[in-house]
Each structure stands twice: as structure tokens, then as C-alpha cells.
Amino acid sequence: MAMSMYTASVPPLIRCLNNLAGILxxxxxxxxxxxxxxxxxxxxxxxxxxxxxxxxxQIASAVARKGVARLAGMDAPSIEDNEA
Structure with a gap:
């Protein structure tokens, strides 16, 4: 059974970011x-x-953002990592 790159990457990234939000x-x-x-x-x-x-x-969110953009064959949006 074939699995798409989206299925293999995006739902786990969403789950991880939601878990991180809960921890915060x-x-x-x-x-x-x-x-x-x-x-x-x-x-x-x-x-x-x-x-x-x-x-x-910041690193966790950048990994998700940049990883998904690369899988889509796009450049990741540039976001300054200066928030506190």
C-alpha cells in the first residue's frame, strides 16, 4: 500500500506542534x-x-514550515525568528 509524503509528514508534524502548544x-x-x-x-x-x-x-516551527515547503517543491516563507 502506497503512502503519500503528505500523509507521512504533515499529520505527524501537526500532532507534534499541537503537543508542543499543550506543553507550553x-x-x-x-x-x-x-x-x-x-x-x-x-x-x-x-x-x-x-x-x-x-x-x-522557533526551531520546531521552522522544521515543520520548511519541511512541508520542501516536500511541496516550494521555497519556505521567510519569517524572522525574533519573537519572544
Whole structure:
């Protein structure tokens, strides 16, 4: 049975990004309930040699955006990764 590249890539990417959104919402709720400044979590690094959470979220969204564009044979839209 043949599977399209769309079926093999887009639904898993959507699921991963939805899971990431859920994790971020839980983190925001935890920060609020504990009286923690959310920017402390956004700038947090699990280890000193890792990117902060904000950069990891940017990378996850860029992988999805650029990967799907490449599968479609298109150039990925250029988006500045400067949001906080």
C-alpha cells in the first residue's frame, strides 16, 4: 500500500506542534499558579549548552514550515525568528 509524503509528514508534524502548544500552555499555567514570571521559563535552558526554550520552539516551527515547503517543491516563507 502506497503512502503519500503528505500523509507521512504533515499529520505527524501537526500532532507534534499541537503537543508542543499543550506543553507550553501547561507551563504557563504552572508559572501563573506558582507566581513565576513566564519569561523565566521562556529563557530557561535544560542544560548550559542547549538553546533556551524560546529558540527550541522557533526551531520546531521552522522544521515543520520548511519541511512541508520542501516536500511541496516550494521555497519556505521567510519569517524572522525574533519573537519572544
Amino acid at each position: 500552555e501547561k507551563g504557563a499555567a504552572h508559572a501563573e499558579s506558582q507566581g513565576i514570571d513566564p519569561s523565566a521559563l521562556i529563557n530557561f535552558r535544560l542544560l548550559p549548552d542547549t538553546f533556551p526554550l524560546s529558540k527550541q520552539v
